[in-house]
Amino acid sequence: MFAPRTIAWPLVALFAAGYLAPYLLPTTVGRLDSGLPLTATQAGAVGSALLLSSASAGFLLASKVDRIGARRLARIGLALAVAGYGCAALSGSVAAVVIGATIGGFGSGTATTVAATGIAALGVPPREGVRAWGSDPHRTTTLGLLGVSALAGAVYLTVPHLGPGHGQPLAAIALTALAVWPLTNRLPLHSPTPQTRRTRTPLPHLRAGLLLASTLPCWSLAQNALWGVSGRMGLTQAHLTEATVGAVFAVALGAGLLGVIGAGTLGPRLGHALPIGAGTALIAACITLSASATDLTTFATGEIAWNTLYPIVLSYVIGLAASLDPRGRWAVLVGSASSLGTAAGPLTGSLLAAEAGFPTMGLVLAAGLLLIAVPMTLVALGTGKRSLPVVEIQVEAPVYDKATAA
Template sequence: MSARPRAAWPLVAVFTAGYLAAYLLPTVVGRLSSGLGLSPTQAGLIGSTLLLSSAAAGFTLAARVERYGERRLARLGLLLALGGYGAAALTSLLPLVVAGAVVGGFGSGTATAVAASGMAARRDPHRLTTFGLLSVSATAGALYLTIPHFGGGHGLPFAALAGVAGSVWPVTTHLPGPAPVHVAERLPSPRLPRRRSGSVLAAAMLCWSLAQNALWGVSGRIGLTQAGLTEVTVGAVFAVALGAGLLGVTGAGALGARLGRAVPIGVGTVVIAGCVVLSSSARGLVSFACGEILWNVFYPVVLSYLLALAASLDPRGRWAVLAGSASSLGVACGPLAGSVLSSQAGYGGMGAVLGLVLLVVAAPLTTLARHRPLATAPIPGPTPQTLHPAGGSEFSLSV
């Protein structure tokens, strides 16, 4: 049996709150630019700083979730996200906005680390990851539809991030606390296994995420300036794209292990490279919408298999957190990389470079996926009830 309780939906909720900042990156960067009068590069740098703080939290906490307990760390992360993003939403002073983004980003990363570690210990981490991606995609899609109708300013995206973090707080009651001493003594050696495979996966995921989020970070500007669309139209395209992503994740969950991991990861990454080129060269609504929608169909599909692949490397969830943090580091560098590339080579040239990067990293990711089993064994230990918080009960998503 797993050393963690079988309560799945609290992990999905915490994952949603932690991962949402990356999904809202285009509107965060766009509103920072228009609302505070920043240049695209300056706004992209703030977005990168936010997500860099999130990645730093993951690297810091990768091996510490069991020690401190999921409940305690999740509450800390959500509190930091609520306070940091809330402060950034309530002020127009640039230093305070940046400080709030950094604090909020660290909170998001903490919440994501807790969720990734817990999901990796499940019997079917891929299925649970798809639930998390479905939840965050639906939440982000709803926000993309509503935010443009509540006026301008930089505060609304930050307020939305803070609101989601606050709404998730109550579910942390169902997460376990620190493992008792007698349980910790029965767990396997803490030495990190499969270091070579994990390092290759983490490095490839960093490049994979950087290439896509370099475009994601400037997609709003491509729609507004190059494709000539309004903010409402761009927001609607993003919402439809994220809705299509829900279909993609649902398909990935239904497909499961039928094709293994190598085919979805390899073929999906090649398709994504084509979507990046199409979206970056868009000159109107049709090409922009097609690129964004197709991209968002395949992105969460491949991501779900990559996260499950990371979970298979270590049932304690450390590689899941480290690989996810490397991906967050790529996401963090994305807005700045996209701004610099687009300013030097134009949006079309930027898309060509990013597409080539994706084609290059598809090879090691596919090779690694071919040599890993499709399931990870649960951690040996006591029954789930041993680690239930006092007075807690068991909940399940049938995973």
């Protein structure tokens, strides 16, 4: 579908444009809270609406990229992102901001879908032959992560110096989408070959797959519940300035990239049960530490450690899902389930923080993660005798639900 050696950089740019919104979630939610007549919970709900809209684009369009055409669909997504986020940034009306953020979120999800589809179609990994940096899926993903991490870090460091208001993070996302637009000229208009029709076969390992797909939304929700309120935690509980919180997030995003690279380096050497089970337990400890932080050292330690561990564990989870079905159907379903949890995270974190406070929120999220780790580890143990791939995923964060000072 794609010509790897000629369109890798457009895919990297699309990747960065699509993933910038979830990476900037903390600062976006925090700025909505401080710059508009919204409560913290309402601002979290806007963040959840943005992410849910982005996830819905993936559900709706993942199988339609070839038919619609990568160039056309990418331009539609970028146009929606520019229009939606741009209007939300410029408007002082709460209703207009909500509608704009939702439209922009769908545009971000559309761009991400085109990028992910193109990256998956790039071809064999480097061990199959000598390939340029931009022509290998894993390397292209890493370049995309580098790009979005660097861009988000720059925004986190810059936004605190641009004055108050809700629009700066949203404007940064809109301007990024606008800057990427010219690169879509190098995307194909149509798929060069029709897709092969495949015989329908039932999903293998149904029990294990359903168990994994049912637990991962809760796992992702816990991660993004923390990320969605991290900016407010740093400002109001740790008593840090917005510039300091932004610097912590910039470092944390870099640590997350190191986590992705680390997961790819480790590969299946540790199996899947240990990284998933022990990794989730460590993440629970990081959430508790970060949510109870009252000073810079504790806050930075919790956020950076969490950002490092999250993509490592997620990559093993997606790899575990991929091992359940060679056609990748469980990987798609589990990834989609994760997106739903990601979308619900900001609202959940805001509600828990408003009702019980940040430390109690952290304890609740950590306890939930420890409970969820048990069935996830059991699935990994049950499939341990098979060869289990480790998938280099696009972090969210990620989603991370990662991103800035309130």
